[in-house]
Amino acid sequence: MHVSREELDKKAKAILEEYENKDISPRQRAQIPLQEMPAQDPQVRVTNMEEVALGYTENQVRAEALRCLQCKNKPCIKGCPVGIDIPAFIAAAAKGEHAQALSIIKESSSLPAICGRVCPQESQCQLYCTVGKVLKDVEQSVSIGRIERYVSDYARENKCETMPKVAPETGKRVAVVGTGPAGISAAMDLRRRGHTVVMFEALHKAGGVLVYGIPEFRLPKKIVEHELQNLKDMGVTIRRNYLVGKTRKISDIMGKDGFDAVFVGSGAGLPRFMGIEGENYVGVFSANEYLTRSNLMKAYAVGDALTPLFDSKKVAVFGGGNVAMDAARTAKRLGAEEVSIIYRRTDIEMPARREEVAHAKEEGVKFLYLHAPLEITANEKGRVNGVSLIECELGEPDASGRRSPVEIPGSEKMFDCDTVIIAIGNTSNPLIKATTDGIEVNRWGNFIVNDETCETTLKGVYAGGDIVLGAATVILAMGQGRKAAKAMNEYLLTK
Amino acid sequence: MNKILSKQRLSQEVFRMSIHAPEIAEARSPGQFIILQMGGDFGERIPLTIADADAEEGSITLIFQAVGETTHRLALLEVGDSIENLLGPLGTPTDIKKYGKVVCVGGGIGVAPLFPIVEGMKRAGNEVKVIMGARNESLLIMEEEMRATADEVIVVTDDGSYGRKALVTEPLKELCEEWKPDCVVIIGPPIMMKFAALTTKPFGIHTIVSLNTIMIDGTGMCGGCRVNIGGETKFACVDGPEFDGHLVDWDNLLLRLGTYKPQEEVAHHRCHIGLEIPEGDA
Numbered sequence: 118m119h120v121s122r123e124e125l126d127k128k129a130k131a132i133l134e135e136y137e138n139k140d141i142s143p144r145q146r147a148q149i150p151l152q153e154m155p156a157q158d159p160q161v162r163v164t165n166m167e168e169v170a171l172g173y174t175e176n177q178v179r180a181e182a183l184r185c186l187q188c189k190n191k192p193c194i195k196g197c198p199v200g201i202d203i204p205a206f207i208a209a210a211a212k213g214e215h216a217q218a219l220s221i222i223k224e225s226s227s228l229p230a231i232c233g234r235v236c237p238q239e240s241q242c243q244l245y246c247t248v249g250k251v252l253k254d255v256e257q258s259v260s261i262g263r264i265e266r267y268v269s270d271y272a273r274e275n276k277c278e279t280m281p282k283v284a285p286e287t288g289k290r291v292a293v294v295g296t297g298p299a300g301i302s303a304a305m306d307l308r309r310r311g312h313t314v315v316m317f318e319a320l321h322k323a324g325g326v327l328v329y330g331i332p333e334f335r336l337p338k339k340i341v342e343h344e345l346q347n348l349k350d351m352g353v354t355i356r357r358n359y360l361v362g363k364t365r366k367i368s369d370i371m372g373k374d375g376f377d378a379v380f381v382g383s384g385a386g387l388p389r390f391m392g393i394e395g396e397n398y399v400g401v402f403s404a405n406e407y408l409t410r411s412n413l414m415k416a417y418a419v420g421d422a423l424t425p426l427f428d429s430k431k432v433a434v435f436g437g438g439n440v441a442m443d444a445a446r447t448a449k450r451l452g453a454e455e456v457s458i459i460y461r462r463t464d465i466e467m468p469a470r471r472e473e474v475a476h477a478k479e480e481g482v483k484f485l486y487l488h489a490p491l492e493i494t495a496n497e498k499g500r501v502n503g504v505s506l507i508e509c510e511l512g513e514p515d516a517s518g519r520r521s522p523v524e525i526p527g528s529e530k531m532f533d534c535d536t537v538i539i540a541i542g543n544t545s546n547p548l549i550k551a552t553t554d555g556i557e558v559n560r561w562g563n564f565i566v567n568d569e570t571c572e573t574t575l576k577g578v579y580a581g582g583d584i585v586l587g588a589a590t591v592i593l594a595m596g597q598g599r600k601a602a603k604a605m606n607e608y609l610l611t612k
Numbered sequence: 613m614n615k616i617l618s619k620q621r622l623s624q625e626v627f628r629m630s631i632h633a634p635e636i637a638e639a640r641s642p643g644q645f646i647i648l649q650m651g652g653d654f655g656e657r658i659p660l661t662i663a664d665a666d667a668e669e670g671s672i673t674l675i676f677q678a679v680g681e682t683t684h685r686l687a688l689l690e691v692g693d694s695i696e697n698l699l700g701p702l703g704t705p706t707d708i709k710k711y712g713k714v715v716c717v718g719g720g721i722g723v724a725p726l727f728p729i730v731e732g733m734k735r736a737g738n739e740v741k742v743i744m745g746a747r748n749e750s751l752l753i754m755e756e757e758m759r760a761t762a763d764e765v766i767v768v769t770d771d772g773s774y775g776r777k778a779l780v781t782e783p784l785k786e787l788c789e790e791w792k793p794d795c796v797v798i799i800g801p802p803i804m805m806k807f808a809a810l811t812t813k814p815f816g817i818h819t820i821v822s823l824n825t826i827m828i829d830g831t832g833m834c835g836g837c838r839v840n841i842g843g844e845t846k847f848a849c850v851d852g853p854e855f856d857g858h859l860v861d862w863d864n865l866l867l868r869l870g871t872y873k874p875q876e877e878v879a880h881h882r883c884h885i886g887l888e889i890p891e892g893d894a
Binding site: 499 | 655696701746840850864872
């Protein structure tokens, strides 16, 4: 049953009246009910592209912050890839000091408004939360991400963000390749240290996966634009329509153009396909293509956008990660009558954020577990008309620690659909490797870097994010960007 | 930023533009392409092959046919206007080297991207014969340039309004039989490339084709441009756009090119109402 933001706010207000500014025991704190995230009504939101999660109200954020036990050993911090002082910012939020809370977060993270929305908190900070442990349910942990989002949005909307200070110019010049989360965080930290920073973006819009991949309904683009504007205000130059490796090679950027160091955060931009028959039929898309059409090219605005959309009635999405959820939910919004996520394992093995899975289900996306595709079939015009599937059961755990799917012989069946979206991950784009001598990659094509410094095998060239990690998360990419920036700063000052 | 330096109308629907793009001019090689985007948030990204470049002047030349909404809008720009977004050079360059005897076959607008390859092949020491075809005389472009560069130029039109009345495959077959080229390069509409490649196949002549598929980013990220090459999936944007013409699955290519046909018909209608290109020097 959908509960409105007003009702949730009323309940939160009652909690505050009972507990706020009182001496309450940890036991009582853990008993305060978790504040649900207000959301657009599922019936309504499948007809628009606007953000689904509406964000806490002021009463809710303070009520949720009251649930934090302020543990002495701060277990949540070890779950955060960038080590944010979580109890400290929650304490500030509890007092309504949101600008202060944001300053605490920004000591460790450059993109809180984004991470508050897209981090998989249940497998990071919230996994270690004592409240969740006491209540024996990780979904009952303190909603750290939602509080992070609130204070970031509050500071942005009320214009009380503290802008990072830029140190006096060092005269050193750094090129940042890619304007996604890794590049943004590296650029921000390098600029703070007084270096000249030029970012290079291949597409006509900056933001990387935050713009072409993650849909508007999950991450409004105005938030990404705001972060990019902050970078520009600090003096960072962003050059769009510039494909490093093609427009110019890294050797020329460091030679002819005189950059002292390069950070490569070019992402994992090469979609994986399943390697089955029929993958090139009309109506088969990589999730990258499907999402890029809708997000970057605004194809959802039929009539205004020149980029066309495929007319889908029945859609099959393969994969179980956030990208699969994004693609399925986008397909729903673009008017598909029936959308199914087909996954080889079961619900609990799906790597997607829990909230995205829940939202997808609320929006009517169907889930077919324990099925793997064998072949995509098409009609006489080469247009997709179905997928042949085989049932699976779970066997022994594989390298990822998840139980691996084992096909059951003789269980083949046909699944009718007119569109297939493949969301089984990306591999590294080989473009920079292919045009740069001295950069070594592993067998998946990911750049080999020093764990401590993120330096590649080519001196002065550093890398982070998906080009190093394979397909990972925004926060991990950001963490690497910051780590690399720290090492690059030291390198530049001694150079 | 990507200012238009010159503009000429080569035929009713075909335009030549030279555009300020110093980095692309310096980096590009024959066979490579650019992607441009205009019209703000809602514009589409379209690939166009680079027809020529002048690194000293810092310019590239594009030759395009006004067929869709974006090329129509492009045709309406004048000298001094700018193209909002221009990315390149993309794709891998043509494998230009000394083969010996080379036939370059261009169909329609495909003659434009063929020209730098003809030049390159000549410079590499090849003897080069060119076959260029069009539906009719008014659609023929760059004949003079070709004649000034190639050793021999054969012109064909579908309706016989100029040159020989034939499809490009006829003289191509004759050259394969009599002149025995070592390499054939074909650029044109996909259906023409298919049949031209089928023509050279029995002779076992190395045949290069340039595929103009549906693309979005042009960097390998979306995979919309994938093609079957000898049973393997390749991305035209990064692995191509040029491939061995004898290994291309032409039928699949043609099907994939028709992915958005219903939507394109609506859009084409729209751009012909709103964007009349005034008559100029053709």
